[in-house]
Amino acid sequence: MRDGIRLYLRYVSMSLRSQLQYPASFLMLVVGNLAITGIEFLTIWALFSRFGSLGEWSLPEVALFYGMVHMAFAISEAAARGFDILHRQVRSGDFDRILLRPRSTALQVMGLEFQLLRVGRFAQGLVVLRWGLTSLKMSITFAELLLIVAAIIGGGLLFSGLFVLQATLSFWSVDSLEVVNLTTYGGVETAQAPISIYRGYFRSFFTWVIPLATINYFPLMAILDHADPLGIPHWLSWLSPLAGLVFFVLCLQVWNFGVRHYHSTGS
Amino acid sequence: MAQIVVQDLRKAFKVAKREAGLWNAFRGLVKREYTHVQALDGVSFEIEEGELVGYLGPNGAGKSTTIKILSGILLPDEGICQVMGRIPWQERIDHVREIGVVFGQRSQLWWDLPVIDSFELLRDIYRLSSADYRKTLEKVVDTLELTDLLEVPVRQLSLGQRMRCELAASLLHNPKLLFLDEPTIGLDAVSKLVVRDFVKTLNEEQGTTVILTTHDMDDIEALCSRVMIIGRGKILARGKLKDITREVARERRLVVELDGDYSKEYIRSQVPGAELVKLEGKQAHFDFDPARISPPELIANISARFQVRDLLIENQPIDEVISRLYGELHI
Amino acid sequence: MNRRAYQAIMRLRFMLLMQYRIAALAGITTQFMFGFVKIMVLEAFYLSTTQPQPLTFQQAVGYVWLGQAMLRLLPWDGDGEIQALVRSGNVAYELCRPLDLYSHWYARAIALRVAPTLLRAVPVFLVTLFVLPPKYALSIPTAGGWAAWILSTLGAIALGCAITNLINISMFWTISGEGISRLIPAVVIILSGMGVPLPLFPDWSQRLLELLPFAGLVDTPARFFTGQLSPTMIWVFLARQLVWTAILIIWGRRLLARGLRRVVVQGG
Numbered sequence: 069m070r071d072g073i074r075l076y077l078r079y080v081s082m083s084l085r086s087q088l089q090y091p092a093s094f095l096m097l098v099v100g101n102l103a104i105t106g107i108e109f110l111t112i113w114a115l116f117s118r119f120g121s122l123g124e125w126s127l128p129e130v131a132l133f134y135g136m137v138h139m140a141f142a143i144s145e146a147a148a149r150g151f152d153i154l155h156r157q158v159r160s161g162d163f164d165r166i167l168l169r170p171r172s173t174a175l176q177v178m179g180l181e182f183q184l185l186r187v188g189r190f191a192q193g194l195v196v197l198r199w200g201l202t203s204l205k206m207s208i209t210f211a212e213l214l215l216i217v218a219a220i221i222g223g224g225l226l227f228s229g230l231f232v233l234q235a236t237l238s239f240w241s242v243d244s245l246e247v248v249n250l251t252t253y254g255g256v257e258t259a260q261a262p263i264s265i266y267r268g269y270f271r272s273f274f275t276w277v278i279p280l281a282t283i284n285y286f287p288l289m290a291i292l293d294h295a296d297p298l299g300i301p302h303w304l305s306w307l308s309p310l311a312g313l314v315f316f317v318l319c320l321q322v323w324n325f326g327v328r329h330y331h332s333t334g335s
Numbered sequence: 336m337a338q339i340v341v342q343d344l345r346k347a348f349k350v351a352k353r354e355a356g357l358w359n360a361f362r363g364l365v366k367r368e369y370t371h372v373q374a375l376d377g378v379s380f381e382i383e384e385g386e387l388v389g390y391l392g393p394n395g396a397g398k399s400t401t402i403k404i405l406s407g408i409l410l411p412d413e414g415i416c417q418v419m420g421r422i423p424w425q426e427r428i429d430h431v432r433e434i435g436v437v438f439g440q441r442s443q444l445w446w447d448l449p450v451i452d453s454f455e456l457l458r459d460i461y462r463l464s465s466a467d468y469r470k471t472l473e474k475v476v477d478t479l480e481l482t483d484l485l486e487v488p489v490r491q492l493s494l495g496q497r498m499r500c501e502l503a504a505s506l507l508h509n510p511k512l513l514f515l516d517e518p519t520i521g522l523d524a525v526s527k528l529v530v531r532d533f534v535k536t537l538n539e540e541q542g543t544t545v546i547l548t549t550h551d552m553d554d555i556e557a558l559c560s561r562v563m564i565i566g567r568g569k570i571l572a573r574g575k576l577k578d579i580t581r582e583v584a585r586e587r588r589l590v591v592e593l594d595g596d597y598s599k600e601y602i603r604s605q606v607p608g609a610e611l612v613k614l615e616g617k618q619a620h621f622d623f624d625p626a627r628i629s630p631p632e633l634i635a636n637i638s639a640r641f642q643v644r645d646l647l648i649e650n651q652p653i654d655e656v657i658s659r660l661y662g663e664l665h666i
Numbered sequence: 667m668n669r670r671a672y673q674a675i676m677r678l679r680f681m682l683l684m685q686y687r688i689a690a691l692a693g694i695t696t697q698f699m700f701g702f703v704k705i706m707v708l709e710a711f712y713l714s715t716t717q718p719q720p721l722t723f724q725q726a727v728g729y730v731w732l733g734q735a736m737l738r739l740l741p742w743d744g745d746g747e748i749q750a751l752v753r754s755g756n757v758a759y760e761l762c763r764p765l766d767l768y769s770h771w772y773a774r775a776i777a778l779r780v781a782p783t784l785l786r787a788v789p790v791f792l793v794t795l796f797v798l799p800p801k802y803a804l805s806i807p808t809a810g811g812w813a814a815w816i817l818s819t820l821g822a823i824a825l826g827c828a829i830t831n832l833i834n835i836s837m838f839w840t841i842s843g844e845g846i847s848r849l850i851p852a853v854v855i856i857l858s859g860m861g862v863p864l865p866l867f868p869d870w871s872q873r874l875l876e877l878l879p880f881a882g883l884v885d886t887p888a889r890f891f892t893g894q895l896s897p898t899m900i901w902v903f904l905a906r907q908l909v910w911t912a913i914l915i916i917w918g919r920r921l922l923a924r925g926l927r928r929v930v931v932q933g934g
Contacts, residue, residue, distance in 0.1 A: 075459045082456060086447040093844055100848025107852045111861040117868050118719065119711040165443055167408045169460050170432040176460075246692035254699045265710040270702070331424055332410040333348075 072175055079179030087184050094185065101188030105142075108260065109134060109196055125262055128203035129292065135197025136216065136284040137259040140223025141252070142190035148228035150180030155238035155245055163330070173327050174320055177235065212291050215306060222312030223283030227252060229312070229319035230278070236319075236326035239333075255280050262288075264297045271298075279315065282308035336420070337381040338512065338544055339405065344414035346375040346400055374400040375411065376568030384511075385542040387534075389549070389559035389576070393661060397568045398548045402514055405546070406436055419511065432461065435510035437501055439517035444489045450500050451485040454507060461508040468507065475503040479533055495526025502533060513537070515547045519554055531557050552654050564664070571664045583663050584656040588612075588649050589621045589633065594642035605640045609633055617644075694789050697734040701794075704730045705802060720865040721894055724805060728892035729863040731804045733884050735790040736819070738782040740858060740883055741826040742851040744833035745774055749847075752837040758929050767926075768919050771834055775827035807890075810897030814890035817900055818882075821907030825882045828914035829854075835918055838925030859885035865894065879910035 087094055112134065116127040145152070154177055157163040166176045197216075201208065234248035259280045263271055274280040275298070289296045290305035349369045374397045382388055392398050403409035404416055407423030407430045416423060423430045444453040458468045476482055479499045489497065498518065505513065515534065519527045535558055537543050547559060555562060555576060562579065564572040572579045589609065599614050609623035623633055630648055637643060705727055712723045721729065748771055751757045760767055794804040807815065833850060836843040855861045857880035864875050864885040875881055886903050889895040895903070 071462065078456055078459050082445055082448060082452055085452075086445060089447045092841060096841070096845045096848055100845070100852075103849055103852040104855075107856045107861060110856055114862050114867050115707075115711050118866050119715045121714045122707075123710050123714055160441075162441060164403070164408050165438075165441070167427065168406060168431050168434075168436050170428045171460055244689070244692055246689055246696055249692075249696050250699045254696065254703065257700060257703050261707050261710075266703075266706050270706070331408070 072172070075171065076175060076179060080182045083179075083182040084184055097185040098188045101185050102192050103188075105138060105189040106192040108138075108257075109192065112260070122261065123265055125265075128200045129288075130261060131196045131200030131203070132288055132292075133262055133284045134260040135193045135195075135200060136220055136288070137223060137256055137280075138193030139190050139197065140220045140283050141227050141256045142186045142188075142193060143220070143224030144227035144231060145189065146183045146186040147178065147224065148231040149183040149186075150177040151228070151231040151235035153180065154235035155242045158238050158330075159242060167327075167331075174232070174323055206292075208291070215287050215291065215309070218309035219283060219287040222309030224312070225316040226279065226283060226312035227255070229316040230255070232316070232319040232323050236323050239326045239330045251278050259283060259285070279308075279311045282311035336417075338384040338386075338419055339380075339382040340415065340417045341381070341401075341405075342379045342415040344375050344378040344401070344404060344416060345373070345412045346397075346404070346409070347412060348372045348374055373568050375404075375414075378414070378565070378568070378570055380563055380570060380573065382544060382546070384544055385538070386561060387538045387545045387547070387559055389547050389555040389562035390565065391548070391555065391562055391657070392565035396565045398565055399516065401565070402436075402516060402546070402548065406434055406514060407431055432508065433511050435505035435508070435513045437505045437513070437515050437518050439498070439515075439520040442489070442497065442501065443504055444497070444500060446490050447488055449486045449488055450481070450492075453489070453500075453504060454485075457504055457507050463508060467509075471507055471509055472503075475506055478536065479503055479529070493526075495522050495529070498522060498526060498530060499533075502530065506537070510543065512544045513546070515545060515549075517549050517551075518547070519549065519551050527551075527553075534558060552657055564660070566661065566664055572660070580656045580660060583660045584650065585624050585626065586622045587625055587630070589623060589630070590647045590649065591619045591621070591637060591641075591643055592645040593617045593619060594644050597641070602641075606633075606637060608636070690785055694786055697737060697786065697790060698793070701730050701734040701790075702802075721863055721892075724801075725892040725894050726863055726866070727802055728804045729859070729888045729894075731790065731794040732888040732891055733860050735787040735794075736783060736822070736884060736887070737860075738786055739779050739822060739826055740854055740860060741775075741779070741829040741833065742854055744830060744837065744847065745771065745778055748774065748834045749837045749843075752834065752925070753840065753843075755929055757926070761926065761930075768831065768915075768922055771831050772827055772915075775830040775834075776823065778830065779823065779826055805892070807893055808897070811890055811893055814895070814897040814900040815887050817904055818887040818890050818907065821904050821911070822883050822887055824911045825879060825907050825914070828911050828918060829879070831918045832914060832921070835921045835925055838921070838928060854880060854883065857881065858883040859888065863888070865889070876906075879914065882907040882910060 109131075112130060113127065116122070116130075121127075122130060154163070157166070157177075157180070166173055169176060230248060230252050234245055234252075237245060237248065255274065255278065258266070258274055263274060263281045263285045266274075275285075281298075286296075286300055286305040286308040288294070289300065290302045293302075348371070350372050351369055376397075378397070378401060390398055390401070400409065404411050405418055405423060407427045410424050418430065419433060421430050444450060445456070454472065463471075476485070479502060481499060481503060484492065484496055484500060489500070492500065502518070518534070519530055522530065531554060534545060534547070538545050538558075545558075547554065549555060559576065561574065562572075562576050563570050564579065594617070596617065599611060602614070602619060603611050606621065608628040609621040611619060612622050613620035621633075623630075634646065637646075708726050708730070709723065712719070712726070748757075751760065763770075791804070795806060798804075829850075833847060836846045857875065857878055858864075859881065860883075864881055865872070867875060875885075882903075886895075886907065890897065890900065890903075
């Protein structure tokens with residue numbers, strides 16, 4: 069395990085050095101990422117300025133939801149980038165190289181790239197989250213802060229799990245990968261507003277099947293001390309970061325199944 | 336037991352049909368048809384430790400499928416495959432620790448970083464001790480002359496330099512078995528020689544078993560003690576290259592420089608027992624079978640009827656022989 | 667450029683797209699999902715207020731669906747092949763061909779945008795017009811609305827392709843070109859109405875949004891289709907689209923000439 073972490077850190081450091089070879093164009097990538105992800109908040113701000121509130125939620129409150137899900141997604145975009153681009157490796161045959169190495173395939177795929185430019189999305193999420201917290205003038209305990217951090221990391225794992233599923237799918241067909249965008253990019257779009265505003269099956273899907281609600285909705289219910297219209301008790305909110313971890317581990321099992329399939333078909 | 340034992344290996348792939356034309360493209364939206372391709376159709380062979388074996392065959396004959404199975408990436412449908420006493424795909428991690436693979440057309444080095452970084456990553460991947468790593472590195476750097484290349488970013492290397500580094504990268508963990516897939520493709524003549532020399536030395540001095548697939552017959556001639564030829568999923572010929580080609584390349588070539596101009600028809604009528612294959616100006620190329628007409632007899636015949644300035648007997652070019660062999664084997 | 671060559675470009679694009687049948691299906695599904703999320707969020711906002719808005723909820727729903735249907739028409743990126751050509755300097759060889767480079771690229775841009783849009787817009791229209799419950803459906807416009815929508819969509823294509831060409835041409839100035847390629851999607855999404863229907867932006871920003879070229883891409887056709895604008899207004903808005911198209915084409919031609927001079931002087 070410790071050995072694995074050391075290897076992963078070496079991968080990350082190599083990846084970072086590769087990306088920083090051309091600092092000017094790298095900076096541009098970061099700024100571009102910041103802009104394209106930041107406009108999302110601009111649209112939310114525009115709607116609030118016209119309508120005043122989103123149901124029972126104010127703009128600073130929604131800012132918390134928004135900031136947390138964007139930071140979580142940025143982490144997975146950076147760290148699980150290897151899974152996101154795996155279909156290219158499969159198509160070109162470079163995935164074979166990974167099978168030729170005596171290490172876990174998942175670790176090596178993670179090591180393909182740590183995409184630093186996602187720091188743009190992360191930064192704008194952090195700024196929005198900070199702004200939300202200050203505007204609400206609430207006093208946050210250390211435990212609550214810890215819950216926020218843990219929930220963001222759990223969210224990073226959850227989205228990473230989705231990228232793992234996407235990569236697994238590419239062992240069967242590269243045509244269908246865009247379906248996963250429904251849950252990744254679509255998930256971010258969905259979860260940047262409180263999940264309680266959605267209806268029926270849609271909300272259930274993102275609460276129970278792909279538990280996006282655990283990234284920000286449940287933790288924030290506890291922190292904002294808000295009675296949950298979905299009826300989840302606050303003590304459960306404190307456990308919600310674990311959902312991402314469990315989800316990620318499950319996805320890795322699916323991944324291993326996919327690798328075995330690749331073994332027998334050669335894709 | 337031999338280091339590699341393969342018995343009756345079979346593997347089929349399912350391939351989606353794609354037909355040309357707009358209409359077919361539309362039809363493909365609704366219904367897609369598949370064909371089965373039998374990549375391996377009962378392949379058997381054994382390879383002993385320390386051998387250097389050439390694996391030949393046209394594209395799509397089943398070469399890379401075999402290599403993939405031997406290296407543990409791919410499961411066969413049927414058949415037995417044991418490498419160093421293991422079934423490769425069942426004990427993948429232990430298996431790949433002891434093999435090295437070089438793909439001539441793909442790189443395992445980090446494009447934007449100095450070569451040494453990729454090497455150090457491999458050290459961590461294979462969990463090599465510092466002492467072992469340093470010892471092996473020193474040796475490969477020395478024999479492949481990499482000293483000046485280690486600090487250079489991979490993207491700045493020439494193809495030949497890069498291939499030397501790829502070879503080194505595949506050997507850092509001291510594999511007992513090395514697969515080389517077209518290692519000299521696209522290289523200039525000098526780099527080809529360096530790579531060939533290195534492979535030969537590696538095989539002779541360390542006793543590393545090498546399986547080489549290539550389309551470069553000079554590689555095969557220079558390196559391989561034994562070759563196997565695969566076509567349509569079956570091994571069609573095996574043994575020493577010379578023995579295999581003797582059947583199709585019984586014939587030698589005699590090149591004669593004539594003093595004077597003659598028509599093809601005239602030359603043909605005057606030289607029975609040999610076939611005129613080419614006439615370039617005054618240079619006439621004959622193919623003949625030494626078993627039927629001995630070279631001195633043929634030369635005597637020719638010089639009796641023509642003024643001859645110069646002559647030369649040679650073997651047929653190896654590439655021609657192989658393509659003729661493929662033809663004879665119906666592949 | 668002659669019609670034959672143009673048809674060939676279109677045909678090729680279609681064939682390419684057809685190969686990825688599931689990808690097309692997945693893309694359409696994605697568009698529905700994003701559309702529904704946007705509509706549900708908008709619904710929650712509309713329920714929070716009793717004041718009349720510049721866009722009724724029904725119109726906002728239509729606006730969102732039209733945006734999703736026309737998604738691929740937006741000029742978010744350049745033509746990959748042309749950009750590679752410019753970046754590598756090989757564009758100099760294009761000068762040997764007996765055709766006007768700008769028009770050639772413009773024709774390619776039309777194919778690049780229109781082919782995938784046709785493939786994806788048709789199912790979105792069919793479902794949103796005829797399948798969805800009325801509350802979340804696209805309402806069928808009047809005859810005048812149809813006509814105005816068709817005209818303004820043609821205007822949007824003309825405008826979008828002029829912007830696409832500018833993105834292509836910006837690659838002559840490598841660093842700033844990369845920067846433009848990175849920033850243009852953000853600008854296009856927010857200012858065209860793809861993110862939020864433009865009429866819902868604060869009142870003080872309305873004049874500015876209308877004056878910028880980007881409103882012509884999504885906002886103008888959507889407002890005619892949903893009846894938020896009367897069909898009689900089409901001439902004003904079409905004129906605005908075409909004036910911007912003309913300005914951007916002239917600007918693009920100038921830049922192209924300058925860029926080509928650079929390449930020729932530097933020797934590629």
